[in-house]
Amino acid sequence: MKKIIAIAGLTLSAVALFVCAPSQSTRSGAKVVAKTNGWEATLSLRNYDSRTDGKGWWGGSEGSPERVVQNLLVVANQRRINIDRSAFADLSNPRKASWTIHRDHAVLVIIGGDAADSYRCFLTFRKGKLTERRVEDGEFPKNFYEMTQYTAKPVPD
Secondary structure (H helix, E strand, O other): OHHHHHHHHHHHHHHHHHHHOOOOEEEEOOEEEEEEOOEEEEEEEEEOOOOOOOOOOEOOOOOOOOEEEEEEEEEEOOEEEOOOHHHOOOEEOEEEEEEEEOOOOEEEEEEEOOHHHOEEEEEEEEOOEEEEEEEEEOOOOOOOEEEEEOOOOOOOO
């Protein structure tokens, strides 16, 4: 019996190491960083404050989140891209971030929350600008999601 428990413990440890290994993402202290092919994103985190933060967080609907995203810095080919606060201000407990680079656009994927509170946030960039945000529920992504499109159409004189 002791041998079976020891083998099970080693197997679970190996699985935990495999699952937790970051791909293109690092988390240090109060930051989550993703880098690839000239694209870099840094999510700055802060502790949740129940006196001022309220409710309605992705990754925190089952209770108060531990950490919330305070800022998002995106740099593409050494050029900083301005990000509307609405793209990140309701995300909490991000666990990892990664980039998917396509021919005509790049997508920053932020994964956060845990179990019933999990989510995936996709921020799409085209021509050096944020153009779309999609946040999906981690358990039922086709049933529960929200989408935002960002446009910057010139105003005629």
